Amino acid sequence: MPFAQIVVGPPGSGKTTYCHGLSQLFAATKRDCAIVNLDPANENIPYKCDIDISTLITLEDAIDAFGLGPNGGMIYCLEYLEKNIDWLLEQLDKIKDKYIIFDCPGQVELYTHNTAIKNIINILEKRDYRLCVVHLVDAHHCTDPSKYISVLLLSLQIMLQLGLPHVNVLSKVDLMESYGKLAFNLDFYTEVQDLHYLLEQLNTDKQTARYKKLNEALVDLIEDYNLVGFYTLCVEDKDSIINLVRVIDKANGYIYGGLEAANESIMLTASRVGGLGSLEDIKEVQERYLRNTWEEEERKNNQDHDQDFADVNNII
Template sequence: MDVSSPEERHDSSDGSGTKATEGAIQSSDKPTVILVIGMAGSGKTTLMQRMAAHLSDAGTPAYVLNLDPAVMTVPYGANIDIRDTVNYKNVMKQYSLGPNGGILTSLNLFATRFDQVIQLCEKKRTPQPKYILVDTPGQIEIFTWSASGAIITEAFASTFPTMIAYVVDTARSAAPQTFMSNMLQACSILYKTKLPLLLAFNKIDVVRHEFAVDWMKDYEVFNEALQRDTTYAATLSRSLSLVLEEFYENLKNVGVSAATGEGMDAFFEQVQACAEEYRQLYLPELQKRQKEREQLELKRQQANMEKLRLDTEGTAEHQKQ
């Protein structure tokens, strides 16, 4: 399976993909990967278009990937598009799957050769991209809780500074319980990936996001918003808000509008802060895990060699007898 896009097949720039090393990850010229994740209807794909347009207007080179096999059209130019490799409708038909199963299987097929995607992203270009923008499927659980999603995320994170941009529909989150559902989803993504996470409150041209920031900073303000609701769900939201206080303290957030472009400068400032957080916190842990795996592999090889030695000595002794 050839993982490439029409743009890549006509790319005449020099250079080739190289295997990432610890030193390479630390290199400051590595582009920052922005994995854009969000609930269906949060404006994730429109925000992708705005991000690409904003960078283009600023003269900042970027590399764009679309990982949603079911989308009919994308409003931005994708350098790599999963639809060039996997036909979503054919996958549904071939494996007798429904829509979600088709998306998941398409992503699984694409992930089997994701090393080719990494090689294309690493390819030297002039000018060198500063960001790699990655659009994910609208069905959030398909990417965040699947094996293929984990493979793709870890492949990026082991090669480039990588962060998560979690897109929140600010208008829908005006209801306290919906807001809490979004925060729990963000919390689960953070603890599953362990990558820097930025909350992007989208659609601030419709509803300002300051209320959400106040709810995150002050439990009493959030509690007041729930005063009129005496249901079990409201009581649970109050308890969860107390639990998430520490989570909120270290969580970066920014208000943006995919429609008007408001807040995009602040968004990319926070992205840079997340990239620095990756280098300071995530990278040392990654290198630690790599060393642990190398040590385990070395012990396994030594055990096999010892077993082979004993077998050889036993065979030689048996032949003497």
């Protein structure tokens, strides 16, 4: 019964870096893992790759042979892999006793409109693979209401399309404040709270103000499904990645497959640093990585309070 995670997300969301960091963590905790690169355009791979789609087909091959663009070439490569699924299954049989990490391409069309990856996943499920999708999106999108709504829609679409246990992740959370300040506390974005609070910003922005009815419809759609939520990740923070592994292990059932030494090590370490996703942990993440935002807000509130107090004294 092989366990695996399907790592997906838009280009630049940190998928390959996450896979590399995860492999290092598993090596340190003695969990035997293997990484499968399913991105035919991924040339500079920092991790040890056990199976690489480029030995079957590359993006450059598809573009040169058929005169396709990058997106069309990527779709062709994954459809070619689907047609030659026996090649992948033979390679996987060689590492069937390992925990598997699938590093997937970043083109979102592969998860929203095309069925190649979904069909490959279905074949793996029939071979008794226990799978979980880990969807990474760049945390800085939270600083822009329109981008955040887009991320929610993308996450929802992928969840519905792939139909697997799903863990959505705000990656690079440590870099979020370099792109701007959050309008609300971090838990508003991780728990996807009342999105109608964002409508005021969307309806006053010059680019989105003319789409008021569409904005309301999209917000209602996301809230009606009520499926999307996020965890956070700073791949350089050991506690952050350990907590995320804990969540993923529950999602794909790995923790129920028997507490082997590596699994027990992960779970005990995670239990010491707390459970991911609770209000206390989200506050800790915000204080750790968005400390300047909190300090500036507190200083502003104190200044406002002092000014109000001074005004009252003057009136008296």
